[in-house]
Amino acid sequence: MTYLAKSPWIIHYDASSCNGCDIEVLACLTPMYDVERFGIINTGNPKHADIFVVTGSINEQNREIVQNIFDQMPRPNVIVAVGICACSGGVFRECYNVAGGIDKVIPVDVYVPGCAARPESIIDGIVTALGILEEKRTKMVLDADAKAEHRHAGLRPEHISQTRGAQ
Amino acid sequence: MINIVWGLVFVLVAPVLGGLIAGIDRKITARMQGRVGPSIFQSFWDVAKLFEKENAVVNETQIFYAICYVIFMAFTGSLFFAGGDLLLVIFALTIAQIFLVLGAFAANSPYSYIGAERELLQIMAYEPMVILTAVGMYVVTKSFNVSDIAATTTPVILFIPGLFLGFIYVLTIKLRKSPFDISTSHHAHQEIVKGVTTEFSGPSLGWIEITHWYETVFLLGFVWLFFGFNPIVAVVAVIVVYLLEILIDNTNARVKWQLAVKSSWAIAAIMGIVNLAALYILNGGIS
Secondary structure, X not given: OOHHXXXXXXXXXXXXXXXXXXXXXXXXXOOOOOHXXXXXXXXXXXXXXXXXXXXXXXXXXXXXXXXXXXXXXXXXXXXEEEOHHHHHOHHHOOOOOEEEOHHHOOOOOEEEOOOOOOHHHHHHHHHHHHXXXXXXXXXXXXXXXXXXXXXXXXXXXXXXHHHHHHO | OOOHHHHHHHHHHHHHHHHHHHHHHHXXXXXXXXXXXXXXXXXXXXXXXXXXXXXXXXXXXXHHHHHHHHHHHHHHHHHHHOOOEHHHHHHHHHHHHHHHHHHHHHHOOHHHHHHHHHHHHHHHXXXXXXXXXXXXXXXXXXXXXXXXXXXXXXXXXXXXXXHHHHHHHHHHHHOOOOOOOOOOOOOOHHHHOXXXXXXXXXXXXXXXXXXXXXXXXXHHHHHHHOOOOOHHHHHHHHHHHHHHHHHHHHHOOOOOHHHHHHHHHHHHHHHHHHHHHHHHHHHOOOO
């Protein structure tokens, strides 16, 4: 087990949500649920975060913002879409200004449906995300090792993807 | 006079002790808020995690500044625990802080820029009080050497209670506790994101956390100096002071930087100068 699972820091972004899911996300931090006992902290900073929690659907105004926050997060990281709007667009799916769920812009790892998603299911989604976070970390280490190996073998970076495919 | 062994012990033991203190701090804070709170080892897991992350920085020199910050803070603390000159210790502390400020300025982002400016203001706010405290300790013990001050049989606290209270006041700034958590805040996301540490991530942020542990242990060692005549009293005093800081942290809202600077200087002027003047009159002049 890596330490990533013991200290997941979260950045929470409200992409055109009705605020219902946001209140449930914040409810997780209250004494009732107290997710800090698992080491989960709500940071306001994408550069410190491991898990990107998004509520609400994608529209033309937040498309770039969601992409930007995702780009600023150091790897490994996971994305959790909280609420049915973030998963698929929900009842707003057919609206002229809504593009759909968060996966229209960035790769979502965990979908937490619900309107609004209950704190229990949000916590469950985060715990599922921790497993994926560990997998990504393992993959990142393996990739770095593979790159180092190829560098020692005198191969240029462009050869790496081909040889890995052959393996 | 200088004991290298104690310096080395500090470099090795302080991160462990500081991390535990940070963990206990979070646990007590949670209990004060009616929560269960994380494990007391949470701080270690946080830092271990940061070292597992990608080292994404805006500017390569940020990493250099973060490393310098930890080196100079370790130097400050080890010089202090080795029994070095208190004035040199205080200025080494300032140099360490300046490296953090440079690291924040290097990123050139608005949030870390504001954080860096506020960090400089904080340094200006606490510095007069800390220097006056060193002066007070010299007047009482006739030495600037930490080894002499710590070994004295004079109850230092009884001679400089005003300076002690003033020092506790600026200790809140140094420990980055509310109401003076204005440069890097755990609770001011909407205002400055994370201030000076906004642009640090992964291992660089891990080094900054470790530096904070060093700093905590060093500052609590400074509190010890007031009670050096009796180790048992000193340990109790250090624990009480830290618990008081946690209580202040949990019961106060963040203030504006203007108030932080003005009030620290006012406290330094009133508590510090009055206390030193009283000592001067009682001694019949500083010999």
